[in-house]
Amino acid sequence: MKFGSLMLTLSASAMLAACASPASRFYTLGGGDARAVPSTQAxxxxxxxxxxxxxQVAKNQLVVQTSPAQVRVLEDERWASLPGDEVRRALSADLTQQLGAIDVYGTPHPESVPVYRVKVNVQRFESWPGSQAVLDAVWSVRAAGSDTVLTCRTVAQERVDAGYDALVDGHRKAVDALASAISAGVRSLSALPSTAAGPAASAKSKGGANAKPATAPVLPCPSASAATTASAQ
Known part of the structure; x- marks a missing residue:
């Protein structure tokens, strides 16, 4: 009886081990090479x-394309945080490095320092294992207190090798490309004269409350991959 009980216990343990789920792997867009500290502050x-x-991709599991009309949700391959948070964190770090400026979202800051508000809406976040990582985003930059808005679209397609590490690295490079386009947009707005950045306020001060607002400048989108022309409204 004891021998039979031992064999039954060992068999049950073996079955449980065979049925155990493999350990999940977690990925982040915030890694990569250490970013250099800007020599000058904006x-x-x-x-x-x-x-x-x-x-459809706003979940912790990696969602990969198997065809243009079909995806697969990978239970054991996961983002460390939700994809929107991953993109924002990596993008903020890139912009900080490229602009030499501080991201003050949700943080008190001196009112005397100009602030440029950046909004990003990702239209496509596609993962094609062994093929490409695609990031298609519409983004805008507006100087706080200004009526001038720069609105553009950036499509970044990065070739990737086999494996999920390579796929995540492709998305990281796509975020870098998006950051470069947004950085150029911020610089374009920051280079405008103060009167151009606030046309309504400027016109009002010159012609009174009934004065017709001055026409805002139309700026070209800074990225060659942008599909629209910047609109200043």
Missing amino acids: SFYFELAPVDVPQ
Whole structure:
């Protein structure tokens, strides 16, 4: 009886081990090489709002494309945080490094320092294992207190090797490309004269309350991959 009980226990243990789920792996867009500290600090701040991503990928599991019309949710391959948070964190770090400015979203800051508000809406966040990582985003930059808005679209497609590490690295490079386009947009707005950055206020001060607002400048989108022309409204 004792021998039979021992064999039964060992068999049950073996079955449980065979049925046990493999350990999950977690990925982040915030890693990579250490970013150099900017040698000079910008004379402005920026605010990066929470990033919107498509609902079908707004989950911790990696969602990969198996065809243009079909996806697969990978239970054992997961993001360390939700994709929108991952993109925002990596994008904020990139913008801080490229602009030499501080992201003050949700943080008190001196009112005398100009602030550029950045909003990103990700239209596509596609993962094609062994093929490419795609980031298609519409973004805007507005100087706080200004009527001038720069609105552009950036499509970044990064070739990737096999494996999920390579896929995540492709998304990281796509975020870097998006950050470069947004940084150029912020610099374009910061280079405008103060009167151009606030046309309504300028016109009102010159012609009174009934004065017709001056026409805001139309700026080109800074990225060659942008599909629209910047609109200043």
